[in-house]
Amino acid sequence: MITAALKQTRWISLLLILSLLVPIAAGCGTKDIDKRMFVIGVGVDKSDNEEKPYKVSLKVPVPMNKKSSGTSPGFIFLTEEAATISEALHLLTTHVDKNLEYGHAKFIVIGESILDEDLRVVMDIFLRRREFQQTAWITVGKPSAESVLQTTPASDIPDINILFNRFSDIGTESSYIVSIFLFDFRRQLVETGIDPIVPVIETNEEKDKIIVNKAVVINDGNKGKLELTTEQVEDYNIITNRLGSVKFELGVKSEELDFTVYIDKVKSKYKIITNNNKPVVKMNLELTGVVEESTKRLVQHKTEEYSRLAGAVVKKRLEKFLTFLQKNEVDPIGFGLRYEATRLHTEHIEDEWNKLYPELSFDVTVHVKITSLGSIE
Amino acid sequence: MSRYFYYLVVVEFVGSILSVIPSFLFESSKKGTIMSMLLALLAGVAFIYWITKFFNHYPGRGLPELLQQHIPKWIAFPILFLFSLAWFIFGLKTLLNYSFLLKRFLLPHLQINWIIALLLLFITYSFFMKTKKLLYTLEIVLFINIPLMIYIIGILYVNTGLDWDYVKKSMMYVYHAPNLLAFSASFLIFIGASNLIIVNREFKNKQKLTTFQILLLCVLGAWILFTNYFIPIGYNGFERIQYINFPWILGTDSLKVALAFLERIMFVFLFLHISVTFVNIIIFWHVSLELLKSTAKLVRRKQKESNMITYIFVLVVWSISLIISMKITESSYLMYARSLFVAFPPFFLLVLIVCWFISWRDKHDNRSLKTN
Incomplete structure (x- = not known):
């Protein structure tokens, strides 16, 4: 008898709860x-x-x-x-x-x-x-x-x-x-x-x-x-490498030969140094890639020279790009942010940076590592 | 310590992420939040240490029993009542915050009082639960939610959208003097252990808090504070972050994941958080109710079992929550929460003082017994 009564109350309470849920159904997006x-x-x-x-x-x-x-x-x-x-x-x-x-x-x-x-x-x-x-x-x-x-x-x-x-x-x-x-x-x-x-x-x-x-x-x-421009966008991508997956063709022109390196790995780091009397951005890039195209026969033992040639090209390009940004008073790479992120905050840090940025010089070091000359010499 | 003790602490840690705590931290982000967080970490861990040390002395007994034994009734009564009120307010502020989030991001077309009524329906059920059952619920909910939450927070840490330069920039403000609101807000993360005033009734075995366990809590607390403050900065930038109302929501919305059919993980995170907060509210109000019951016991001579107090409590909870939900807006909620938050650290100091007073009386009583 007792259990039956208990069961009944249970059912009633369940029904009560369900009936309480009814108006909520109106809230569902119809x-x-x-x-x-x-x-x-x-x-x-x-x-x-x-x-x-x-x-x-x-x-x-x-x-x-x-x-x-x-x-x-x-x-x-x-x-x-x-x-x-x-x-x-x-x-x-x-x-x-x-x-x-x-x-x-x-x-x-x-x-x-x-x-x-x-x-x-x-x-x-x-x-x-x-x-x-x-x-x-x-x-x-x-x-x-x-x-x-x-x-x-x-x-x-x-x-x-x-x-x-x-x-x-x-x-x-x-x-x-x-x-x-x-x-x-x-x-x-x-x-x-x-x-x-x-x-x-x-x-x-x-x-x-x-x-x-x-x-x-x-x-x-x-x-x-x-x-x-298109090339400047590429420069930007090389420096920031936001997604870690920048791959690009690097054309190298020298007196003797022209060749193209396909870079598939980019590592970049930079530091703002203000201790010396001239403030400088030291940027370090490490690129790894393979040769894709060449006008002349490439020889294995000269790989290092090719790397050096390629590095010089990138260095020149990036320095030009960075000075271009500097001249136009824009900073998409975030040098200013990095500056504020590495120095204790003071009230004048923004003005300091605004004064500093036009005077900055850029020192880009590029190491290109050519891992292969391709299927043919 | 018993694992349930950790649940109590951790539920508060996790619940803090989508609460108003980060917003209050960002409010003074240029005026010494970091210092306040460090201080709050010390204060919070010290608080956990003292309160557990005290209750470990009295296994199986909650604060009401101890008060009854050692302190005259006319002092014990207002203390218990005040505590009950305070815990009720903790629950209420969590509930309101949580329904604002629901309203804004999940149920934009539903009235706020309907949301609250819906939640209260289920919360009311918990008022009739025993403390032990509540702890089991807590365990299950945490077991389901915590791994996924840790997974999402893990993604937040490794995603390319997180820019550490912003985080570093915010760290450069470290030397500013601490700020009261930021201190209070970050201290509130550590109050989970104070639920022991009732939950200790269930810890009947002798417990011990070892140095390793304190260190563990310290590391966990530091990590949660770090995550709470710096992850949104990494996603939303440092400048003007104080003007974002829901920095964590914007932060998790900045993730693009490829997880089965999911791309926008913000809603998953919101759901997970909501279930954690739900048990959080239940615990606060359970403690409040139990304290109220003990207060009533103090007044009445006859120890008669009745559910009268619970029914009154249900009535009070429903009416107050619904009335407030009709009057309050998001901005006025923030205003009240701000003044409440500043009052919390002194309140927990009071809790500690009461505990200290009891243990002093306890020793005193023992000594007088011996001399007699």
């Missing part, structure tokens, strides 16, 4: 995946309208039946001008019949025209709103963010993949591409000792081609921007 659209790229441009300075464009994939529409998924583009980015995004929800989700936004494309504005203001929404991934890639769109997002390549590759593969090192592995995540961009933007470097995505007038091999250094304090 929007299923077919009622949502996943934005893949967000572009921000400056419009001509002064009252509505922001022109926001979105790239949204539309899943389609494979049989009827070929291999590539379709995309729709949404564009709207508004006074703020969030307002534009809000307006754009009225352009489609589904809920726009930003959790999968992999690209934030900043139009070239908006680079002159204070990017901290432009980027604010992407940091403040919880949906945006901190690992979205930041890029600069040339001639505009809108045109980059609208590009559909002539080949039947799903077009957003041509962007993914480049930056993620999954497809293209190139030393001409820099990539920067949103969180990295933010921290470099607000930090005084380092300036963010952002890849430039270029597209042609027909909007069927995308090329990424340039970059822009954005100067802190809104002093402007500096465009880097």
Whole structure:
């Protein structure tokens, strides 16, 4: 009898708990995946309208039946001008019949025209709103963010993949591409000792081609921007080697012969020395690679000489690159940050550095190790 | 020490990561947080050492029993009541912090009072649990969560997104004088051992805290403090980090991992943290409830078993949590938490003083017994 009563109370309490759970079910998002659209790229441009300075464009994939529409998924583009980015995004929800989700936004494309504005203001929404991934890639769109997002390549590759593969090192592995995540961009933007470097995505007038091999250094304090050429991007990649996977072709030209070394391992270190009367950045690079191409026969016992020749080329290149950055008063490598990271903080450390940077000289030591001359001599 | 003792300490360590503690540390990041953390590490380990040493003297007995035996009732009553209130507040602040996180990142469309009601539903169940069962729950939850959390923190350490230059830069501020708020915030990581005031009832065997164990706790505490403060700096940069409301969330969101179908690991981390915090709240409120029960026992002569106090406690918890959840916003929560945090270290000093007083009375009583 007692056990039966106990069982009964148990059942009743279970039912009670379940009934309490009922109103909570209303909290479950009733929007299923077919009622949502996943934005893949967000572009921000400056419009001509002064009252509505922001022109926001979105790239949204539309899943389609494979049989009827070929291999590539379709995309729709949404564009709207508004006074703020969030307002534009809000307006754009009225352009489609589904809920726009930003959790999968992999690209934030900043139009070239908006680079002159204070990017901290432009980027604010992407940091403040919880949906945006901190690992979205930041890029600069040339001639505009809108045109980059609208590009559909002539080949039947799903077009957003041509962007993914480049930056993620999954497809293209190139030393001409820099990539920067949103969180990295933010921290470099607000930090005084380092300036963010952002890849430039270029597209042609027909909007069927995308090329990424340039970059822009954005100067802190809104002093402007500096465009880097393809070779300078490579120099930057060699020095920072952020992903530890920089591989590049190094062309060596000397009086007797020309040859190309394929470098597949880069180690770089640098130190800022201010003890002596002349402040200097001592940079040490160790490169390892194999010879890929040559105009003349290469001989085994001269490998060291070839290494020396290659080293001299890199040294000259990098020193030129570093002085170029110095002259333009930008610091994408983060010398200023390193300076502050190795000296006890004082109130004037920033000014000290600002005074010091134009006077710095660069001392680059490069050791190239050629491990093989290739299959033929 | 019994392994359950470590669980109590570790749950607090782990729970600190997504709480407001890092935000308070960053608030004074240019004014001597590092010094405060070092001081708090010393103070925290000393606190753990003293409180466990005291309770190891009295195996199987909690603070209420000891108070009853050695201290007049009219002093014991307010002390117990104050402690019960304090533990209630610990639980409440954790609950609020935790529901704000849930609201912001997991359930943006649900009202905050609904979130709290949902959580309280399950927390209420724990009020009817025995201390021993609670410790078992704690063990299971930690066993499931800690390995994954350590894995994620490990990834955070080795990921290329972590730039040590920022960390080093923040270390260059080491010589600034310590800051009270940062000290209090980092001291709070070490309060897990103070749950012994009730949990010691379950530790019936003679326990001993060896030097090795203290060192272990010291290293673990230092590591957690280091991780708490420097990992977000490595990801979010040093400049202006004090303006980020959830530095750890942004930090874990800066990871791109290729873990099965997962790419954004932030939500996994949030889930893991949430289950750890959940047991944390349960423990705080359990201690609070037990203290309240003992307070009631002091007043009533008859030692009659009844659940009356528990029901009252449930009512109080529900009404206070719901009322506060309707009034409070994220910013006002931070404001209250700030003043509360500063009050915590003196409070734990009071706990130690009470303990010291009991042991002094104990010795005194023994001596007078012998002379009689």
